[in-house]
Amino acid sequence: MPASLKNDYLSAPDDALVGWAQKGDTEAFEQLVFRHRDKIYARAMMMMRNEQEALDLSQEAWVKSWQRLHQFQGDSSFATWMTRIVINLCLDQIRRQKKMRAESFEQIEEDLGGVERQMAVEHVNPTEGLEKDELRKRIDEAMAKLTEAHRTVLVMHEFQGLEYKEIAKRVDISIGTVMSRLFYARRRMASLLQGLRRERSE
Amino acid sequence: MKANFMSDRQLLEIMAYSDGELDAPRRHAVEKLIAEDPSAAALHQELTACANLLRAHEPLGTVPETREFYWSQIQRRIAAEEHAATRAKAPKAPALGWLRWLAPAIGVAALALVVTYQQRPGPTILAVGEASSMTFTSEADGVTISWIN
Amino acid sequence: MNIFQRRCAPWLAVVAASALAALPASAGEFKVRAQLAWGTDDMKPNDPALRELDPKIREKFRHLRWKNYFVVKSETVGVPQKDPKKIQLSEKCLIDVREKDAMVEVRIYSAKAGTAPSLVKTDSIAVQKLKDGHVFAFAGDTKEKWDDAWLVIVTAGE
Numbered sequence: 001m002p003a004s005l006k007n008d009y010l011s012a013p014d015d016a017l018v019g020w021a022q023k024g025d026t027e028a029f030e031q032l033v034f035r036h037r038d039k040i041y042a043r044a045m046m047m048m049r050n051e052q053e054a055l056d057l058s059q060e061a062w063v064k065s066w067q068r069l070h071q072f073q074g075d076s077s078f079a080t081w082m083t084r085i086v087i088n089l090c091l092d093q094i095r096r097q098k099k100m101r102a103e104s105f106e107q108i109e110e111d112l113g114g115v116e117r118q119m120a121v122e123h124v125n126p127t128e129g130l131e132k133d134e135l136r137k138r139i140d141e142a143m144a145k146l147t148e149a150h151r152t153v154l155v156m157h158e159f160q161g162l163e164y165k166e167i168a169k170r171v172d173i174s175i176g177t178v179m180s181r182l183f184y185a186r187r188r189m190a191s192l193l194q195g196l197r198r199e200r201s202e
Numbered sequence: 203m204k205a206n207f208m209s210d211r212q213l214l215e216i217m218a219y220s221d222g223e224l225d226a227p228r229r230h231a232v233e234k235l236i237a238e239d240p241s242a243a244a245l246h247q248e249l250t251a252c253a254n255l256l257r258a259h260e261p262l263g264t265v266p267e268t269r270e271f272y273w274s275q276i277q278r279r280i281a282a283e284e285h286a287a288t289r290a291k292a293p294k295a296p297a298l299g300w301l302r303w304l305a306p307a308i309g310v311a312a313l314a315l316v317v318t319y320q321q322r323p324g325p326t327i328l329a330v331g332e333a334s335s336m337t338f339t340s341e342a343d344g345v346t347i348s349w350i351n
Numbered sequence: 352m353n354i355f356q357r358r359c360a361p362w363l364a365v366v367a368a369s370a371l372a373a374l375p376a377s378a379g380e381f382k383v384r385a386q387l388a389w390g391t392d393d394m395k396p397n398d399p400a401l402r403e404l405d406p407k408i409r410e411k412f413r414h415l416r417w418k419n420y421f422v423v424k425s426e427t428v429g430v431p432q433k434d435p436k437k438i439q440l441s442e443k444c445l446i447d448v449r450e451k452d453a454m455v456e457v458r459i460y461s462a463k464a465g466t467a468p469s470l471v472k473t474d475s476i477a478v479q480k481l482k483d484g485h486v487f488a489f490a491g492d493t494k495e496k497w498d499d500a501w502l503v504i505v506t507a508g509e
Contacts, residue, residue: 026277030273033272033273033276034269034273037265037269037272038262038263038264038265041263041264041265042260042261042262042263042264045263046261046263051266054263055265055266055267058265059272059275059276059279060279062276063276063279063280063283066276066280067280067283121241121244121245121247121248132259135255135259136259136260136261136262137261139255139256139259139260139261140261143261154256157221157253158253158256158257158260159256159257159260163223164218164221164223174491174492174493175492175493176214176492177492179214179217179218180214182217183213183214183217183249186217186248186249186252186253187248187249187252189252189256190248190249190251190252193252193255337474338414340411340414343410343411343413343414344411344480344483344484344485344486345411345412345414345485345486345487345488346476346485346486346487346488347412347414347415347487347488347489347490347502348472348474348487348488348489348490349490349491350459350471350472350489350490350491
């Protein structure tokens with residue numbers, strides 16, 4: 001790319017940067033990394049709850065994306081495509097860790113009829129005098145208290161926007177298990193967010 | 203308010219309803235339940251509000267490294283993998299070079315297989331390694347069912 | 352509603368394999384019939400390859416809650432006494448059968464393209480029970496559709 005066009009990187013839309021990067025332009029790719037690195041890192045952090053792992057997996061996601069850039073057809077936004085890659089890497093990593101710890105995703109107690117069925121219904125009010133940043137922080141704190149399996153399903157559904165069926169395929173569990181985990185995770189989040197609100201108001 | 207008189211199925215269907223995952227007959231059944239049962243309505247409200255709250259306030263994060271350092275690490279990893287891939291390709295014996303002539307046929311066959319399987323509503327077995335299961339036997343009916351979780 | 356029904360009721364997906372009791376095709380070898388089936392409340396899809404499950408077997412599943420059971424694949428094979436006989440019921444479902452101590456041992460595997468099949472579950476059923484018309488099945492939730500089930504049904508071969 002001629003030097004005169006270099007400033008275009010800053011203002012170019014993602015699609016244009018992707019097109020240049022697909023032709024081997026590393027500077028265009030660097031600009032994509034710069035634009036989306038925080039989001040990709042945040043998604044990995046939400047899944048792994050470990051800064052070093054999140055950093056490593058987010059970088060791995062960028063490496064994979066460079067290698068597979070020719071496969072990106074623009075069916076979704078580049079950011080969505082990237083978050084899909086990082087989520088898949090996180091799922092692989094979680095599976096490896098589970099094997100090492102001789103645990104199974106399937107061993108989690110999640111029978112309906114358990115504790116979440118008995119929980120009182122909470123009235124979650126997101127606008128109750130809280131700044132957005134404060135609310136994000138509280139949500140992050142509450143998510144840290146979920147089990148890995150419940151958090152994974154919640155992230156994939158609420159933040160990745162995947163349907164039950166898609167989550168089931170990716171995590172390799174049944175749709176019923178996706179639903180029971182999501183149900184538990186949401187009810188627990190509602191309860192945790194109420195609890196955090198109460199703690200801070202005291 | 204407790205929701206403990208509803209069946210497991212109803213609880214999950216209330217959530218599936220709020221997520222737009224139900225077909226029309228079940229959607230209508232849940233709408234009726236929500237209209238008639240205050241605890242079902244409260245649960246629906248909680249699940250929906252919680253999901254909306256999360257979607258609108260996804261926790262943010264900031265890469266704890268400078269832009270330059272972060273990018274240099276990615277560059278180094280890309281270069282290392284490209285180098286490894288080049289080395290892996292180099293010493294391969296050319297003995298199977300004739301296989302490339304089969305590539306189009308293999309591609310067509312693979313596509314045919316994919317199409318065949320996509321059309322078939324065949325179920326998928328859970329890959330769970332050492333699956334937990336529950337066995338039901340009825341000698342009177344002459345049936346044993348091993349339910350795999 | 353018993354525990355089994357309660358457990359199964361919310362999920363819909365069925366793989367059925369039936370290994371049918373042994374007719375001595377050659378000395379000491381039984382024939383088994385394995386069927387992969389799909390349990391659903393939906394109507395039959397417009398797929399001529401699918402057929403409805405034999406009503407006699409269907410009746411034995413009255414403890415399950417699905418309205419319809421469609422057979423995806425059916426195969427009858429001899430049950431060897433040494434090396435297990437593999438039966439590929441779908442792209443992702445493989446079982447093998449062998450006779451051991453007057454029992455038919457059935458193992459179910461999950462298969463994925465490009466990877467070795469992984470064992471999911473092993474179970475056994477007496478040869479005599481199969482001969483007497485007993486039906487054995489592995490079953491579970493499908494991942495494809497909420498509220499459907501798969502079954503692998505084993506009955507005596509004919």
